[in-house]
Amino acid sequence: MESTYTIFLATVKENKDSPKLYPLISELCFELSRKKIQRLKDEHNIYNRLGELFELYAKALHEEGLKNTRALNSVIDGLLKASSYEQEAFLYKTIYEKEQLEKSIFHQKQHIRATLTQMFDTLEHHIESMQEETKHHALSALSDAKLKGIEMLGILHETTSEALLTTLEKGSDIVDTIYEITKNLSFQAISERELSKKRMMDISHTVISAAIEIADEDLGNAKDILEGTVNGVREGIAKAIDKFKNDLKFAPTEEIEGLVETDLTQLRKELLKVDEQFMKLLEALAAQNEGISASLIQEILKEMNSSTAKMMRAANEAKEAISERIEQLKAEAFVLEKTFKEKAEKRLESFKKDVNEFEKIATSKVESLKQFEFENEKAKQVAQEAKKLGFHAWKVAKNMVDGAVKSAKEAMKKEEK
Numbered sequence: 001m002e003s004t005y006t007i008f009l010a011t012v013k014e015n016k017d018s019p020k021l022y023p024l025i026s027e028l029c030f031e032l033s034r035k036k037i038q039r040l041k042d043e044h045n046i047y048n049r050l051g052e053l054f055e056l057y058a059k060a061l062h063e064e065g066l067k068n069t070r071a072l073n074s075v076i077d078g079l080l081k082a083s084s085y086e087q088e089a090f091l092y093k094t095i096y097e098k099e100q101l102e103k104s105i106f107h108q109k110q111h112i113r114a115t116l117t118q119m120f121d122t123l124e125h126h127i128e129s130m131q132e133e134t135k136h137h138a139l140s141a142l143s144d145a146k147l148k149g150i151e152m153l154g155i156l157h158e159t160t161s162e163a164l165l166t167t168l169e170k171g172s173d174i175v176d177t178i179y180e181i182t183k184n185l186s187f188q189a190i191s192e193r194e195l196s197k198k199r200m201m202d203i204s205h206t207v208i209s210a211a212i213e214i215a216d217e218d219l220g221n222a223k224d225i226l227e228g229t230v231n232g233v234r235e236g237i238a239k240a241i242d243k244f245k246n247d248l249k250f251a252p253t254e255e256i257e258g259l260v261e262t263d264l265t266q267l268r269k270e271l272l273k274v275d276e277q278f279m280k281l282l283e284a285l286a287a288q289n290e291g292i293s294a295s296l297i298q299e300i301l302k303e304m305n306s307s308t309a310k311m312m313r314a315a316n317e318a319k320e321a322i323s324e325r326i327e328q329l330k331a332e333a334f335v336l337e338k339t340f341k342e343k344a345e346k347r348l349e350s351f352k353k354d355v356n357e358f359e360k361i362a363t364s365k366v367e368s369l370k371q372f373e374f375e376n377e378k379a380k381q382v383a384q385e386a387k388k389l390g391f392h393a394w395k396v397a398k399n400m401v402d403g404a405v406k407s408a409k410e411a412m413k414k415e416e417k
Contacts, residue, residue, distance in 0.1 A: 001056060004032050009060040016064060022074045029057055029078025034085050050079050120146060144396075146389055156189055156203065159389040160210040164229075166394040168214070168221055173401050178228030179235070180397030182207055186236030187243075195244045197270035201281055204233050208285060216291030226296050230304075234278060241271065279304060 011028055015021055033053050040046045057075045061067065120142065127138045163181045167174055189203045211229035215222035279301060286297040 001036075001052065004036065004053070005056050005060060008032060008057055009063065012060060012064050012066070016066075022070055025057075025061075025071060025074035026078040026081075029053075029075050030081045030085075033079055033082035037082065038086070046083070050083055054079055143389060155389070156185065156206050157210050158383065160185055160207050161214060162387045162389070162391065163394045163397075164211060164214050164225060166391050167397075168218060168225075170394070170398075173398070174221060174224045175228040176401045177394065177397050178211075178225060179232040180400050181394060182211070182229045182232030183236040183239065184397060186233045187239045190236065190240035191243055195240065196267065197274055197277060200237055200240070200274060201277055204237065204278060204281055205285070207233050208282070212285060212289060212291075212293040212297075215293045215296070216289070219292055222292050223296055226293060227300060230282065230297070230300050234304075237274065237278065241274070 008028060012021075012025065015024055018024065033050060036053060037046045037049050040049060054075065058072065061071050061075070123142055124139075127135055127142065130138055160182070163185070164178060167177045167181065170177075186203055186207050189207075190200055193199070208229055211225050215225040218225065282297050282301055282304075286294045286301070289297075
């Protein structure tokens with residue numbers, strides 16, 4: 001400590017008349033203190049050492065006649081910086097690693113999307129050479145598969161728009177058909193991957209935003225479009241939560257490792273507020289809009305306050321299922337811990353190997369996107385694909401509505417008899 005005192009005192013004395021004296025004191029305290037605590041592991045010892053250094057620096061300042069608040073503030077600033085130096089260095093390192101991981105995740109999603117698109121194109125090419133009857137059913141099955149993977153394909157907004165426009169063109173059962181379309185699209189998109197409040201709200205935002213754009217252009221049908229969409233999306237969320245609850249309840253332990261890794265406890269808390277978040281999402285969309293949709297959504301919100309029971313019931317039941325599963329998993333903790341550790345290590349190794357490959361793919365994609373002709377052609381393909389899927393989504397929903405109407409008419413005839 002004596003050498004630290006000597007260095008500090010000599011430096012202050014040498015720069016006493018410098019206009020940068022106080023920043024110098026702060027930086028000097030930081031450097032000298034950091035070196036004094038960098039090998040200490042116990043926090044109690046670190047705090048004691050910093051306290052001793054504070055007394056030492058204050059003594060040196062007193063000796064040089066620098067008995068003022070500003071000088072002592074500079075000392076304290078330096079000590080605070082030294083005390084959190086390692087944690088801040090670790091934080092910056094973690095932030096950098098997080099950014100790199102996010103880039104890799106983005107590239108991986110792009111790669112998966114490209115793989116799915118290529119696979120769908122391959123299947124469609126082979127379907128074209130099939131016999132007519134088989135071809136019809138095969139194309140329908142392929143469209144169903146595409147709708148289930150619509151979020152991963154990245155054309156949820158476009159497909160929703162096309163499906164709603166097709167419904168308006170046909171001009172019958174608008175509210176019921178739009179309700180079925182948006183329920184199915186939101187349910188399939190949410191169920192496609194892991195359940196989380198953020199994904200549910202992101203998907204809801206995409207589908208409802210597409211409806212708002214169309215409603216603001218078609219004033220005559222605006223109310224029907226928005227009522228069908230909001231109620232459909234809300235039902236899709238409830239249906240997805242119900243599916244998650246049943247999957248969780250009956251799935252073998254080894255099949256829910258991913259769910260455990262994403263923290264079931266956090267998900268349990270999120271589900272309890274999903275209805276509240278959904279209404280906040282609608283409020284935000286209304287506030288951002290200047291068309292007729294803003295006032296219509298506000299009206300829908302007022303009606304919703306008394307009709308959120310289904311979503312809340314689904315969320316509560318899912319919460320209970322999660323609680324039961326957590327208790328079960330705790331009983332199997334030792335076995336699970338070993339399994340997860342092994343799988344995590346394997347995944348990490350696989351991830352490291354894939355990162356370079358993903359970056360190569362991403363670089364290639366970026367270069368190709370610079371070509372305007374490619375961009376234009378790609379946009380046309382997306383529009384065509386969305387139009388086909390939108391029509392298929394409308395057809396599926398229309399069949400469901402027609403089936404319900406037919407069943408109702410048959411029931412009425414039986415009653416008359």
